Amino acid sequence: MQLGKILEGGEMTDMTLEVNGEVIHAHKGILAARSPYFKALLFGSMVESKVPYLRIEDTETEVFKYLLQYIYTDTIDRNPEIPSTNLAQKLLVAADRYGVEGLKIKCEEKLSKDISLNSVLSCFALAEKYYCSNLKEACFKFATEPANLGNLIFTEEYLQFMQGYPALIAELRCRSGSSESGSQISSFNVKGANWLVHRI
Template identity: 40%
Template sequence: MPTCRPSCVSAVGLQMQRCVLTVFKEPGIEDSTVIVPVPQSDLHTHFANMLKDGEGMDVTFSVRDQLFDAHRCMLAARSSVFKAELFGEMKETTMKHVKIDDMEPSIFEALLHFIYTDTLPSNCEVDQNVALQHLLVAADRYGLDRLKAICEGKLCERIDVQTVATTLALAEQHGTLQLKNACLRYLSSQGVLQAVKETDEFKHLITSCPSIMVDILDIVAPPSVV
């Protein structure tokens, strides 16, 4: 309760009072706050186990004669392309067996792993340059933009004389602008272009993506400013 007591009397006869306000807290208020630790999400682990266990799988992919089982709903939820193939008007909607002949089994396996876990598999094969290029193509094919960006970022770190031409062709064909710019910056380094021109990959680049020569010429001999 606040308490007041006289303080002094002014020259004009007005009495002033000084009040002291005391606030009492109810006991136990601070102790009532409870912090409950929340575990990290392990949803990806459950989905990985679902892929591994094989329970409830309802579609099989034959990739160059190697079989992979999966869940239609999972594929459709993660990829609009798979959704159209498995639930749209395409012929695969009535099929329990889908054949893929233009992809390596290891790449399709990595693709499935990403669809279920949103991560790349830990094996070293997928981390190699050629495998990353093929995985980027697969990601672009099935509309997996996050996977495509992950592959693009890793490929940007693996550019050298032997890989820059094929990587640049890949970037041009699949619209990965950051990867394309990284390749062009590498080619602009002193002496690099001359070494790259001696490789078979560069000759293939010229025939498969002739328009890229304009970009290469721009970095070697940029147009003069009038």
């Protein structure tokens, strides 16, 4: 019997998850086998390991359900691809939190493939916080394209990003200044902030 059907049907469950008030029945052995977090929680020396009931409040209910789907089936909605960038970003955080490395890699691949002007800064932040080196490289590759950088640096989000991630901005400046197109980046002050201006 497929594990996904076991999860959906609530068959042979031996534990209960309360996710933001919603009850989900699951299987300790499967969770422990796929997640170091659940293994430690359910079979380690922690107090919670004695109780077949866990309360989850640090992850959105929908996101946690997708996480469970992946734990049981290696897919999201029976689809090998994650359907949206927004979901991939949230799932990456959840996968890192619960130690589901395969899902984290899948999210990183999805985000790297679908980088856009709307997502590159949030992807940069995720890559930095959750040590996603491939995603970070994909962000740098996208952001150092002259046309992309020219559109990016005059957004309010970029100004906020500069203040929160100065090291990434410094590296972006360095990489852009040495790009093959010969583009240069100069600095000037706008409303007290050090903005980067791209010029050919």
